Structures are given as structure tokens and as C-alpha cells.
Amino acid sequence: MISVANALQTVLNTTQDYGVEEIPFLKSVGRILKEPVFADSHFPPFNRVAMDGIAIDFYQFKSGQRAFLIEGIQAAGSVQITLQNSKNCIEVMTGAVLPNHTNTVVRYEDVSVENGIATITIDAIIDGQNVHTKGKDRRSGDLLIHENTRISAAEIGVLATVGKSYVKVAKQPKVMIVSTGDELVGVDEIPLAHQIRRSNVFTLVSLLEKLNITSDTTHITDDKPLLKSKIKTYLQQYDVLLFSGAVSKGKYDFLPEVFEELEVEKLFHKVTQRPGKPFWFGRAASLSSSELHVYQNENKQTIVFGFPGNPISTFVNCLAYFYPWYYKSIGLETEEETAILGEDVNFRPNLTYFLQVKLENKKGCIVAFPIAGNGSGDLASLVKTAAFIQLPEDTLAFKKGEVFKIIRYR
């Protein structure tokens, strides 16, 4: 038995580097950038007109001139033109290059145009106003996006702007999700009196999809030789195996034995937490090099998460252990989120308690209200809540107003 903190540290010590792949930038949302992105030119790349109106030489305005003959139009997307006579003006459009020999833009709202003459109708304008000067936002070569940023819509816009149609991102681990348990039948089947439908693999698939990981799934019956032969193959083919079930004390909980026989190194079994206590965690030593070259890089280990089979146990352990392991593996730094407990909670067992909570935003603060489920089997209770609040062991009473770590799942 190991504490939650030690278990998490052990898990984090096994993170792996799955390398980098280059993908079309529009497919990269949610992925982790694996190259720094620099400005390929100044931003803006020219003195850019920031308002629709007229461009003038400010000196003329300062000298008292108010009426300007319109010499031409500078449209966005047109080659820069030149003001021929400094007493004249040029109509300019937002996004256009500021015409040569002009330096200031007066917006249409402050101008009246008649017979080809624009008259400025306000008394004060500022030298250089409404001009977004070349390189004001960023200089060519400036770092725009750090490596290891999670790509969102904001980054997509920047990638487009600098012409990165392909972008390097962290490769995803190859994950197999395995359910066990002879009581389980398919979603499309009608369970007999002693059966229930499979659900944990699908929950896990969805939790991994949130990380943009596509996973494979399978079900293996509680048959030790079959388990052993299948898992042996998966250890060769996958970077990560996630199991749900068969890690406790039951007569048919074969996984710990099978792992041992397959020389999967046990790093811990059982964590002082509720739910999810019988969690088994380990890693498989590197394969022989002949096998290796077929499937994966040398030095890679297959990481094995053996989650307990109760629905909430599998769910919370995926969030509390697999997620941080994944984030560290791909190089994403995440910040711990905390919330304020909305009511008193007593919890007698000396275990870390992952308690389901509803979250409410009150005046900028996140308040967590426990929703009592019926224990680790009550999957439907997750529908009513949004997070787990992590109440530490060695404490019996948790008071309303105290602040604890939360793990959101919606």
C-alpha cells in the first residue's frame, strides 16, 4: 500500500518521450507544439492603415490646413502609392499600406467629403494617429509561441499568419484499453440475470479522446492462459496498456500474476485512496531488439495501468494518474486547480478521498458541493457532478470554506 502522493510520483517517474510528428496546422488543435514559432516578418509587415478615412501629411494639418484634395485611393491589398502633393490627401482603407509621404489617418467620421475635397471637421488630431506602424506588435524573428504550448484557436491564427501550414507536435502514445470480467456483455446485448454491459472501456476511450488520443479497445475473458498470451502481444504492440478490472483479491483476478509471469515490473499495487484502492501500476522491460524494431523505438517501455474495475474507480484513476503521466510525457506543464469546499465533510477511513462534487462559480470563486453517490459502482452519479475534490488522508473532518485540489472532468 502506497500513498496517493507516492503513487503519483512513481507514475510520473515513468514518463516516456514519444517523439515528434509533423501535421497540417488545422489538425493540430489540442496537440502540444514541439517547435518554437517565430514571426516570419514584422507584425504588421508595413505601416498599416487602422481606420477607413484619409491619409495626410500631419505637418499640413499642424500648419492650419483643413481641406485636402483627394489624389487617389489606397485599397487594402494594393501596391503602395505615393502622395504627389503634400497638401493633398489619399483615401485609405483599413488594412491598406499607408501611402508614401503620408503619416496620419483621419477617419471618415471626422471628415466631410464634397467635390473631391475632404475637409477635416475636428480640431485636434495626433501626429501618426490611426496608423499601426510596421513591427509595432512583433519584430521579425520574435518568438510568438513557445514550444510545449497546447494549441488552441488563438495559436491556429498565429500559425496561419506566419505561414506554418505544417507544424511539429508531440506524437501520441499508442494505447490499448482492456476490460476483463466474465460478467460483462456488449452494449448491443441484453444482459442475462447475472450480467451487466461493458462501460469502462468506453468511458476510458472518451477520457483519452479528450486528450486527442485515439485508443484501441478489447475485452478478454477471465481465462489466465488467454490473458497471458494476449497481453504478451499487447506489450509488444503498444506504449500504454490500460486495464479495468481483475487487479483485486478475487480468484479470477489474474492480472497481477500474469503481469509477474510476463516480467512486467510492479511499481506498486494498492493506493491509500477511495475509490480506486486496488490500482496496480508497472512497466514492461524493453523487448528484445529484434522485436523492438518492428513495433517501437529502443529504450521504450510499455507502461501498464491496472485500474480497479468499479466504474468510478477506473474513472478517477484515469484522471488522477494517467492524465498527469500523459501531460508530463508530452511536455505540457499544467497547473493545479483548487476549489473551496461548500459544506462540511467527514470521512473516517485513513485514505485520500476523491469525492464527487458539483462546481459553482460564486463571485469569481469555485465552490465545490459534494454529491453523495452510492459508492464506487454508481456510475450514474458522475452525470450529476463535474469534478472530484481530493481530500487528503490523515484528516477526519473537512470544513466548509477550506480549499482543496480538484480534478475536473467536464
Added chain:
Amino acid sequence: MISVANALQTVLNTTQDYGVEEIPFLKSVGRILKEPVFADSHFPPFNRVAMDGIAIDFYQFKSGQRAFLIEGIQAAGSVQITLQNSKNCIEVMTGAVLPNHTNTVVRYEDVSVENGIATITIDAIIDGQNVHTKGKDRRSGDLLIHENTRISAAEIGVLATVGKSYVKVAKQPKVMIVSTGDELVGVDEIPLAHQIRRSNVFTLVSLLEKLNITSDTTHITDDKPLLKSKIKTYLQQYDVLLFSGAVSKGKYDFLPEVFEELEVEKLFHKVTQRPGKPFWFGRAASLSSSELHVYQNENKQTIVFGFPGNPISTFVNCLAYFYPWYYKSIGLETEEETAILGEDVNFRPNLTYFLQVKLENKKGCIVAFPIAGNGSGDLASLVKTAAFIQLPEDTLAFKKGEVFKIIRYR
């Protein structure tokens, strides 16, 4: 000119119902459930063994008996067996049906087994312990998931459990994203001195992808007849048109005129906000019925969002108007999120100020720290922030510690 509150209300008054479609449950994450989901049986469906151990008749223990002959094993997934002699016991596995004529489970940790006899090693056990009784969590027919829930991994598990391999969800609107502006070139092109690359359409694609909306995109040059003919077609083919650019006062800002000529009803143009002021919003009257049947349902209107072309303007207006419009259209109730301002802000113009902020979680509270960008053209500044804080008009000074609405985008 219209206030942000009035603009939002006007937008929300145009929400549409795009109907329902049935899709495989595993594809439904992020979609909005359009049917209530009920328990198809009791949860658990039988008296379920909750610990690996032995099942006994509690009466025997109460009478002082401690050693029980093991009659057999009840595995998970096996047909229920019956205890033949009430002084004996049956080994039981988590997830199994509780054997007939037993009512209490003693876990292996509290039992020693020798020569086929299990001896209970603790003094106190409770009648019915470690049995998850039939229907304890939910009764057959109970409502498990409300209609209009956004489906997450938790709901996926429940859908699997009740055998909903297909599920009814809100259909997505058909969206076309149009950029305009002759200064724009493709992501793969090298801009000339007066050009920049397209970026807003890709930002919008990504923002819509977050809502699981797949959109089409196109670019139209600043050519009025071309704009008119293309937009006429799009009004027939799409539920929503999102434009970026060409809605301000420029000579080539043809969209308002084109919309008018195409009889798109203008609901407002310009909102008292920064950035994003020249926002144009309207809807197209229903098409003639002959055209209608080809493309869409009767009574449907095409909703037209004409966002200003500056990157931050497009970005914030999509979040502040399109998102709430979409959520209301599909029936999702959302809650306003607020944060605590982390430092004083002064803002002189009498406009609602959408200010970019970094968010930090401090003792369960969300603190928003403004990051000054270089105005609405500075797309790269969005990379450093996570949300907009919405500072209301009619106020000049916003104090550290005050609470305002935020709109997150990561």
C-alpha cells in the same frame, strides 16, 4: 449603435432549432443529448457482491459460528448458485451475483482459509455487509441523464450501461465561414509587401470545432457583384454565415450593401464595445419554397454574423455572440463564469471593454490579470492569455478585487 447587452439579446432572439439526429454513442462526446436516458433495469441488476471473500448466512455468524465449510465458488458472470447448507459458505468474487440463501460477504482480508474451511478472524461483522443490493443505485425506469445534457465521458459510461448504442443528439447548424479583403493570401503563400496571410477563417474554424461544428470556408475578393452572387448561393445552402471583414466604413466594405440588396434583414450594425465595434448582424428571410426543399427546412432563416476583420475582433465576437447563440439554439443551458480582477484597469471610452486576461487559480478563486496587447490587430497577444474579461460601459475605473464576467477560450 447598440449596447452589448442589447446586441446579445437580439442575437439570442434569432436562435433556430436544427432538429435531432441519431448517432453511434461513442461519437457523441461533446454533443447535446436530445432524449432523456432511463435505467433499463435496476442498478445493480442483482444483489451484487462488492468484495472478494466468502458469502454466508449472517444468522450463523450471529449465533457464534466462525468456521464455514466452503461449498463452492460464485464467479462474476456465472449463473447464481445456491448455498445448500446454511452453516456453510460460498467463495464469492466482486461483481458476482450473491448466492441464494446467503446475505452477507466477509472479505478475504478478514478470513483465513485452510483445508476447505474459511474461518472468520474478526469479531464484528454487519448483516448484509459488502453486498450492493439490487436497485440500490437506481431503479428500472429512473431518469439517468436529462435531455439537453452535454455528453462527456461520464455520460458515455451510462449510455453503454443501459445499452444505448445509438443516441439522439442535436443536429449541428451548417456553417460557412467567409473571409474578405484583397490584402489576404493563403497560408502557403509568401505575402508581397502589401499583403498578409489569411488567419481569421482558421481561427473561426478552430473555435467552431470546439463546439463539434464542422464548417466550410471560402475567401471572396472585394468585388461587389462576385460577393453578391456567392453570398446569394450561401444563403440558400447554409444555416449560418460567418464573415470576417468588410463591415466597416471602407470604400470596399461592400457587405452591408450586399446584405441589403439580398434582403438580409439587418438587426444591428455596430456595438458599443472594444474591440469588435463594427459587428453587423442579421438574418435572411425564408427562401422561396421551391429552393427551400432542396436545401433546408421551411421556416428556417439563415443567420448572418458579420464580424469585423481585425483578428481579435473576430475572435471575441465569435465567443461573445456566436457561442451563446449556438448554445441556445441547441438547448444547452450555460452558466456565466466570473473572475476577480487582479489589478486596477482604467478605460476611458464609453464602450464595453473585452480585455484579454491570464487566469490564475488562487485558493479556489479565479484571478484575472490583464495582458496589454497592441490593439485589435495583435493576434499573437492571444497566445499569452486565456480569456476576455468583460468590463461594462459607463465606468471608467475598474478596481482590483472587483468581479466581472469572463469568456474563456482555453
